[in-house]
Amino acid sequence: MRRILIDVHPNSTKVCIVNNGLLEEFWVERKNLNRLVGNIYKGKVENVLPGMQAAFVNIGLDRNAFLYVGDVVVDGERVMADASLNLRPGDTVLCQVEKDEFGNKGARITMNITIPGRVVVLMPRLDYVGISRKITDENVRAKLTAIADEIRPEGCGVIMRTQAQHCSEAEIRSEMKWLVGTWNKIKEDTLRKPAGTLVYREKDLAVRAVRDMLIDVDEIVINNRKVYDEFCANLVYITEEHPDIFKYYRSNKSILVAYGVSDQIEALLRRKVPLRNGAYLIIDRTEALTVIDVNTGRYVGTKNLEETVFDTNRIAAVEIARQLRLRNIGGIIVVDFIDMENEKHRERVLSVLQAELAKDRIKTTLVGLTGLGLVEITRKKTRSMIESVMLQPCPYCHGDGYVYSDEHMIMKIRTAVSQAFEGSTAKAALVTIAPSVFNKLFSLRYLENECRNEWKDKRIYVVPDDRMHIEKFKLETLNSAILDLPDNARLLY
Numbered sequence: 078m079r080r081i082l083i084d085v086h087p088n089s090t091k092v093c094i095v096n097n098g099l100l101e102e103f104w105v106e107r108k109n110l111n112r113l114v115g116n117i118y119k120g121k122v123e124n125v126l127p128g129m130q131a132a133f134v135n136i137g138l139d140r141n142a143f144l145y146v147g148d149v150v151v152d153g154e155r156v157m158a159d160a161s162l163n164l165r166p167g168d169t170v171l172c173q174v175e176k177d178e179f180g181n182k183g184a185r186i187t188m189n190i191t192i193p194g195r196v197v198v199l200m201p202r203l204d205y206v207g208i209s210r211k212i213t214d215e216n217v218r219a220k221l222t223a224i225a226d227e228i229r230p231e232g233c234g235v236i237m238r239t240q241a242q243h244c245s246e247a248e249i250r251s252e253m254k255w256l257v258g259t260w261n262k263i264k265e266d267t268l269r270k271p272a273g274t275l276v277y278r279e280k281d282l283a284v285r286a287v288r289d290m291l292i293d294v295d296e297i298v299i300n301n302r303k304v305y306d307e308f309c310a311n312l313v314y315i316t317e318e319h320p321d322i323f324k325y326y327r328s329n330k331s332i333l334v335a336y337g338v339s340d341q342i343e344a345l346l347r348r349k350v351p352l353r354n355g356a357y358l359i360i361d362r363t364e365a366l367t368v369i370d371v372n373t374g375r376y377v378g379t380k381n382l383e384e385t386v387f388d389t390n391r392i393a394a395v396e397i398a399r400q401l402r403l404r405n406i407g408g409i410i411v412v413d414f415i416d417m418e419n420e421k422h423r424e425r426v427l428s429v430l431q432a433e434l435a436k437d438r439i440k441t442t443l444v445g446l447t448g449l450g451l452v453e454i455t456r457k458k459t460r461s462m463i464e465s466v467m468l469q470p471c472p473y474c475h476g477d478g479y480v481y482s483d484e485h486m487i488m489k490i491r492t493a494v495s496q497a498f499e500g501s502t503a504k505a506a507l508v509t510i511a512p513s514v515f516n517k518l519f520s521l522r523y524l525e526n527e528c529r530n531e532w533k534d535k536r537i538y539v540v541p542d543d544r545m546h547i548e549k550f551k552l553e554t555l556n557s558a559i560l561d562l563p564d565n566a567r568l569l570y
Contacts, residue, residue: 089105112177172187358400
């Protein structure tokens with residue numbers, strides 16, 4: 078069974094695609110991190126750099142956004158990469174964020190506006206019709222092309238998404254009408270708003286997950302009643318076709334634990350990735366690229382060295398493509414497979430890798446082998462890698478390594494408390510944690526709703542301890558709600 082799990086909490090939202098218990102895709106967004114991709118702004122050109130064929134545009138953020146000449150659209154066509162940038166300081170441009178801010182770099186923007194729906198993507202500034210490459214039937218492609226040419230507004234472009242092949246012409250027309258209405262509203266807002274302001278905000282993660290990932294899905298399980306009710310009320314086109322697809326998860330137990338993906342998510346934060354035959358991968362990230370090393374580990378094979386190496390590399394190729402998706406690794410990736418003497422074996426491993434990379438929603442290109450026998454891959458960067466959301470610089474080694482973020486530790490504590498109280502007669506819990514986690518817990522009040530709604534007859538006391546590692550905590554359940562506690566202890570609720 079293939080499911081979408083949506084785990085909504087006050088501080089973050091996580092979305093998992095799980096196929097028969099195996100995590101296929103994972104997305105996480107923190108509420109206090111401003112996601113920009115897909116947002117549309119009325120920007121003001123601050124500076125033009127002819128030597129870089131680029132401009133810096135003020136879109137109301139701390140750092141100006143970067144507009145490359147190849148992302149400029151004039152008269153329904155993209156400007157060629159070697160053309161001059163026909164912009165001047167003070168010009169206003171309607172633009173959309175293509176890549177989030179990374180490190181010290183501002184967001185990358187484009188003037189090629191796209192407004193995505195479930196089956197159609199409207200490109201109001203490009204006169205173009207595209208069909209998803211995953212639709213391979215030529216008759217279906219021809220039919221969708223004809224529909225697109227008929228329903229698209231004059232001068233606007235359309236991309237038919239993979240899901241379009243399963244929809245009627247009436248459904249496609251209905252969505253196109255909604256997308257055109259959205260574009261008209263954007264144009265109206267652009268006229269009345271000043272430069273450097275947001276005119277359209279992309280949907281949040283939960284909505285995008287249902288919009289973009291609803292292909293061959295049996296269930297969508299949501300742990301938040303408000304989000305569940307909104308989906309059932311607003312996504313009628315889905316419930317009419319699949320009446321029972323939305324499920325509300327009611328248990329106090331973490332939805333990620335209940336469906337067996339919590340440990341799989343934790344594993345995404347580790348360098349070492351075990352393979353099913355006993356071999357393993359090592360994934361290391363540098364500032365410029367990500368390096369993946371394949372090792373045989375304890376796998377010794379059954380025939381000879383060449384077959385052992387070939388089997389390991391084939392299994393590794395599948396897992397590498399999966400890890401790129403799950404960790405959202407972007408940019409340049411270099412893979413060091415174990416050396417193979419047999420040319421056919423090398424070709425077969427590359428073929429397997431290419432087939433697995435083709436499953437990725439993000440544009441991923443297998444460049445090929447270098448002179449040293451390393452495999453080069455490029456994957457488009459759109460949003461932050463999960464480690465930047467779920468990890469933080471280590472205070473013990475001054476940024477040379479990483480530890481769990483305070484927010485992530487709070488969610489781990491929540492899960493542990495929930496499991497400790499499940500089926501227990503305990504009246505209270507005493508949690509000892511690192512001071513930074515203690516301060517974050519009470520400053521952002523993350524767990525108050527859980528205490529109020531799920532553990533209302535319990536008491537949870539929290540004690541900061543300077544000796545406690547930031548990734549560790551101590552949990553005790555007690556049969557009395559009245560305790561002798563240190564002065565720095567606090568009642569959570």
